Amino acid sequence: MLKESMKMAWSNIIHNKMRSFLTVLGVLIGVSSIIALITIVQGATGSITSQISSLGADKITIQAMGTRLKQGLNENDLVQLSRVNNVSGVSPTVSGKTSLVYDRNVKTGVSVEGKNEVYFKKESDILARGRGVNILDVNNKNSIAVIGYDLAKELFFGTEPVGQQILINGNTVTLVGVLNESSGSILGSTNNTVIMPYTSAMKTLGVRNITSVDVYMSDANESESITNDLTTILNSAFNYRENTFSVLNMQNIIDVIGNITGMLTLLLAGIASISLLVGGIGIMNMMLVSVTERTTEIGLRKALGAEPAQIQLQFLIESIFISLFGGILGLILGIIIALSAAVIMDFTFTITAWTIILAVGFSAAVGTIFGLAPARKASRLNPIDALRHV
């Protein structure tokens, strides 16, 4: 009987091609917008998350504002921080802007950063040529530096910078390496920066306190306990004063972004669902017209022995067919839209089985819900009245 009902439903859909097409279109638009929006938001989220991860998902950044008596962290604090469980190393950052002289070129306002050996070990792909800062450079406050890609090109066009001597804020410094070209991130790039051992940088720049430290984790899953341990140390270092430091965990930022985009997905899917609702109303409208048009047919079928349930099934299957058809076409269109968006907005396109199930399930549900009332109406028609209907 189910097969017969399907056959009858299909024949009716084919018979009213234009009307069926328009109704399918209603569902198609709803489903495709849901699929496209969800997929685009998920893709964009993935791209943002991976960008942030590339800044260091395995890194916790400490900013120390300090107190009036202690305006930053000292060597002893760094040692304490590096001893926290699951921490593989700490790298302080000292930064400032100063002048740089090579040959007869004078550049002012050059960004100088002080780092340690841990930084060059962790960010191993940062170096293009030469060597980075090592532990002896830090301990001996060696006057050496690693130069950024653009800066090297500008000052040493055609000659090898490694081994050359430049003046940084009046101090002679030997260049030992060149950095790779940095693609840049939301935190800026290192292309116009000179990196020195942080001890030398403090001396050169006249900085007395370490106010920024990157803590590298050996296990990023332990970020919460590490953050707690770091906070404990920093609290005691700054005498439990408030607002003396901040601990910034990249994983937290990723989590926050995940929350925001999750809400965004829900919101957009909700808005797109409205169009699916309109599509559902379209189905209901079409089915009601169809029932009215075919009143005589329903009467005849009842006279020939069709049970109310069989009439209901026939009309229900018709609306589910229309809706499923729209759902499948909408899925395809939605994927095409999302794929184009992925190419244009440059993110990786991924579609989950969950999305497909959602599209097909949603459209089947719409067909059932909005087809039920017309189908019931058909099944309840009185055969005498229906046969008399002209």
Next chain:
Amino acid sequence: MSEILNMLDIVKCYFLDAEELVVLNKINLKINEGEFVSILGPSGSGKSTLMNIIGCLDVPTSGKYILANNDVEDLDEKELARIRNREIGFVFQSFQLLQRLTALENVELPMIYAGVSPENRHKRAAEILGRVGLADKMNNYPNQLSGGQQQRVAIARSVVTEPTILLADEPTGALDQKTGQQIMQLFKELNDEGRTIIMITHDTNIARYSKRIVNILDGCLNEGAVS
């Protein structure tokens, strides 16, 4: 001959604004297997209501109706549908063929609801269409057939499930006289083959084809002359 239809004091009333309208007033009717009965009456006599009750499309207000050993009283919609499918073959004045289906598919319709397998349906429908003289028109759509041919398809549809009663409502009403006579001839032949036929009509000339005429007037039955 066995009795296949028995109506005892059938009453049908309609209520219009608290006013009671008696359409059928204590109808008593017995029909035996193999009969060809005409229910003859003018419009407004209650003959359509009687036909609806005989065809189990409607239920009486009171009285007892037994059709092929089924007491039709207190049956629900589903059971009435089954009875219609098994016991009644309808022929309507306006043929009532589905325009989207071929002659063959139209004849197959009642067998779908009887649960006959597709192969058997095709075979049986083709057989019956051959019997009513439309072997070469099986795959035609209703609008490709003349009125007489369409009514033949409808008649084929009504007998294809071998129902207890063939119930025809003004079967020649939409046909010209000559075609009408051919259709009546077909009914006669079907009756000769042993089928029980009940025909509702207002036309005395048509009623003459039957073996027994029952007159209905203002909701009351009178046994008429047998032709």
